[in-house]
Amino acid sequence: MNRTRLAPYFHPTQIVLVDDDIDFLGNLSLQLEADLPYLLFDSTEKALGYINDRDDESPSRQRFFRLEEERDGRRRVTLDNEALAREMHFTNRFSRISIAMIDYAMPRMNGLEFCSRIRDPHIKKILFTGVATEAEAVEGFNDGVIDRYIRKSDHNVYEHLNRTIRELQHTHILETFKTAIDVFDVDVPPLLGDDTIRQLLATLRSRYEFVEYYMVFNPTGFVLIDGDGGLYRLVIVDEAEHRAMVERAVALDAPDECIRLLRAGDNLLDPAFMNRARSAPSDAYRHWKSHMRVAERVEGARIYRWAVFESDPREHGITRPTATFNRYLEWLDTVGYSLM
Known part of the structure; x- marks a missing residue:
């Protein structure tokens, strides 16, 4: 079923x-x-x-x-x-x-x-x-x-x-x-079968006023897009993905305090920031605190930690859509009665 x-x-x-x-x-x-x-x-x-x-x-x-x-x-x-x-x-x-x-x-x-x-x-x-x-x-x-x-x-x-x-x-x-x-x-992905995640997205919709979402991976989560094409990156990790995030930070020689906060489970690090640290490790972690977010915990079929990041979308390998929903609504206003 x-x-x-x-x-x-x-x-x-x-x-x-x-x-x-x-x-x-x-x-x-x-x-x-x-x-x-x-x-x-x-x-x-x-x-x-x-x-x-x-x-x-x-x-x-x-x-x-x-x-x-x-x-x-x-x-x-x-x-x-x-x-x-x-x-x-x-x-x-x-x-x-x-x-x-x-x-x-x-x-x-x-x-x-x-x-x-x-x-x-x-x-x-x-x-x-x-x-x-x-x-x-x-x-x-x-x-x-x-x-x-x-x-x-x-x-x-x-x-x-x-x-x-x-x-x-x-x-x-x-x-x-x-x-x-x-x-x-x-x-x-199991995340799509968990009603807790559906409810989380419904809650975040009013908070961030996004009108679209698209699933992304490594780590798992969603790109959230508002009516003007603004993007947010929602990261949702289960316990296994959280451990992988900690291990990745260790492998990238993140500062001890950063690793301690990640390991405690109360914070998540922007995955785009970690990607940048991999490509330019010399001074990548100088401003790591500004890329850390408090992680909230939800429990459904699995235990998840989540946080929303507002980093430059290009750092996530994502470009803003050129066709935005608000522009589409403006266009509809000009043709809404024309087909009658």
């Missing part, structure tokens, strides 16, 4: 909103949280064409994997660190559609028929319904045609809607990834 709780990457994805009532669409756009990317359609035909015509632009799901040859001759499929890094530089990553939301009572084609004609099985479908069509919505949900239905008359309907959209954006990427790892029998 696949127990993956967290995809190795996340970035915002596009939402398609469909309703023949233009006034309702206009009001709906004002109720959505400002950082949700959406396009509005008042025609089911236009919306369905837009969604299905983008099938050919969907990237290959096996792009994140590589085949490795073991010493005993066996082969295994693992995550490709370089492929994950490339994902953050795809300029069209935010325009991939994850959610279609439509009113049930639409002319020519009702909402359930619309959802059944979406070709991509990974797109999540939300049906807006009234009291008179609730039974049809329940049947559509039970048959797997839609993923959620929301009553327009519900109390706090827009709060519920915003929360549901965020949940389904993550579910869309996670299910796409899980489908791929089932097909290719991927050796998934």
Whole structure:
């Protein structure tokens, strides 16, 4: 049974909103949280064409994997660190559609028929319904045609809607990834199966206001990216990786105090700084204290220590993405109504 709780990457994805009532669409756009990317359609035909015509632009799901040859001759499929890094530089990553939301009572084609004609099985479908069509919505949900239905008359309907959209954006990427790892029998890092790490990322999202993350290795963790393309490096090490970090510092002739702090487990050292110490050891550790962070401890399936670093991303071998989410939102503002 696949127990993956967290995809190795996340970035915002596009939402398609469909309703023949233009006034309702206009009001709906004002109720959505400002950082949700959406396009509005008042025609089911236009919306369905837009969604299905983008099938050919969907990237290959096996792009994140590589085949490795073991010493005993066996082969295994693992995550490709370089492929994950490339994902953050795809300029069209935010325009991939994850959610279609439509009113049930639409002319020519009702909402359930619309959802059944979406070709991509990974797109999540939300049906807006009234009291008179609730039974049809329940049947559509039970048959797997839609993923959620929301009553327009519900109390706090827009709060519920915003929360549901965020949940389904993550579910869309996670299910796409899980489908791929089932097909290719991927050796998934244990960190992705630990719900504690998923909760940690959710907590850090509000603290650092990042909108994207991508898994990195050596040591394990994530690159966190905010709306303007600013990067943070989240390091998450289990006990074995922590020991490896200490051993590496010893091998690089780090100062005794630095090694003592690392060994105690209350601090982590910026991995980019350690890389620099390896390439220029003569005076590398002169300012080591400014590259040390207090390590916080979380316990899930394993015991982890984590810290966030704000070093120059180039030192981590990472460049800032040129296509940022805030720029994408600005572009959407100019075309959001143009497809209606």
